[in-house]
Amino acid sequence: MATIKDIADVAGVSLATVSRVINNGPKVGDATRERVKKVMEELGYRPNANARALVTRKSASLGVVIAELLDPFFATLAHGIDAVARRQNVQILMSAGSIEKQTELKAIDTLLQHRCEAMVVHSKALDDKTLVEFAAQVPGFVLINRYIEDIGHRCVWLDNVAGGQTMARHMLSQGHKKFVVVSSKYQIDDPIQRLSGIRKELALSDIELPESHIEFSTPDQEGGEIAMRNLLARGIEFTAVLAYNDAMASGAMTLLQDHDVNVPTDVSIIGYDDVLLAKYCRPKLTTLHYPVEMMATKAADLALAYARGDVPDPSVTYKYTPTLVKRDSVMNRHAGQST
Incomplete structure (x- = not known):
C-alpha cells in the first residue's frame, strides 16, 4: 500500500506538501497540487481517515x-x-x-x-x-x-413529564375518568417520567391511578398485548388506555379488538412517539409526536x-x-x- 513518503518521492515534493494536498491546506500551487493528486491516483493511495483527524483536529x-x-x-x-x-x-x-x-x-x-x-x-x-x-x-x-x-x-x-401530562390531559378533556396504563418494564427515565406526568395531571382532577391499573411489559407490540391481557384478567373497568409508546398501544389495541372491544367506541387509546406505525393502525392512533x-x-x-x-x-x-x-x-x- 502506498504511503505519503511514496507519493512525495514520485511527485518530487516534500512530505509537508503531500500532507497539505491531502488536507486541502494552503501554500501549494495549482500545478503542484494536481501533480500530487495524479500520483496519488496512480499509486492507488487512500488517505487514512483517523490519521487525517489527528492532523486536522477535525x-x-x-x-x-x-x-x-x-x-x-x-x-x-x-x-x-x-x-x-x-x-x-x-x-x-x-x-x-x-x-x-x-x-x-x-x-x-x-x-x-x-x-x-x-x-x-x-x-x-x-x-x-x-x-x-x-x-x-x-x-x-x-x-x-x-x-x-x-x-x-x-x-x-x-x-417526558410534560408528555405524560399531555396524554392524560387530552383524555380528561374528552370526558374520560377511568384509566389504565401500559408501560415499559425497563425502569429507566422515560417510562418513569411519563408515568409521573400522567399521575400529576390526573391528580389535578382528583383522579387516583392505583398500582393495579398499571401493567409493565416489554416496550413492543407483544408487550402491549400481554399488558392488556393482564389488565382485562383483573376485571378492571376503564375507558382510557395510556400507552408508553405506539408499539405497546398497537398491541393493546389488537388484543382489545380480538376480545370484541371496540376502539374507540368502548375504549380509547393514546400512544407516544408518532412512529410510522401510528398512521397505519386501524383506527389510526392518536399519539404524542416525539421530534x-x-x-x-x-x-x-x-x-x-x-x-x-x-x-x-x-x-x-x-x-x-x-x-x-x-x-x-x-x-x-x-x-x-x-x-
Whole structure:
C-alpha cells in the first residue's frame, strides 16, 4: 500500500506538501497540487481517515450508540444523524447498547478505539458519573434522550413529564375518568417520567391511578398485548388506555379488538412517539409526536461542532417538548366523536 513518503518521492515534493494536498491546506500551487493528486491516483493511495483527524483536529467519523438497530424509533434517530454526517462529509460508526450497562460500555469503548472525537450516545443503563467522565474524555460527546445537569449543554432531551401530562390531559378533556396504563418494564427515565406526568395531571382532577391499573411489559407490540391481557384478567373497568409508546398501544389495541372491544367506541387509546406505525393502525392512533429526527440532527451538529473546537454557548440547553397528534383512537365521550 502506498504511503505519503511514496507519493512525495514520485511527485518530487516534500512530505509537508503531500500532507497539505491531502488536507486541502494552503501554500501549494495549482500545478503542484494536481501533480500530487495524479500520483496519488496512480499509486492507488487512500488517505487514512483517523490519521487525517489527528492532523486536522477535525472528527473524521461520528460515533453513534443507540439502543436497538431494528426499532423504528431508533431507525428514525439514525436517519437524522446520517443526514448531518452526509452534509458534513464524515463517516458514521454505529453500535447498539441494548439498554444494558456492559453492552453500552463496550459500544462506547469500540468508538473510542476508532478514535471517534464526536459521538451521539443514547444511554439508559450507564450512571451519570460514568457518562460525565466520558464527556470529559471525548471532545464531541453528546447525549441524546437524556439530561444530566453537569453536562446539560451536551444533552439533547425530551420533556417526558410534560408528555405524560399531555396524554392524560387530552383524555380528561374528552370526558374520560377511568384509566389504565401500559408501560415499559425497563425502569429507566422515560417510562418513569411519563408515568409521573400522567399521575400529576390526573391528580389535578382528583383522579387516583392505583398500582393495579398499571401493567409493565416489554416496550413492543407483544408487550402491549400481554399488558392488556393482564389488565382485562383483573376485571378492571376503564375507558382510557395510556400507552408508553405506539408499539405497546398497537398491541393493546389488537388484543382489545380480538376480545370484541371496540376502539374507540368502548375504549380509547393514546400512544407516544408518532412512529410510522401510528398512521397505519386501524383506527389510526392518536399519539404524542416525539421530534426524534429533529433532535438527532441537533445532537449530531452539536457533537461535530464540539469535536472541531467550535464550542457552542454552554448556557444553552436543548430541551424538546412532545406535541399531541389527534387521529381516530380516542372517543370524545361528551360528543360521541373520535379525536
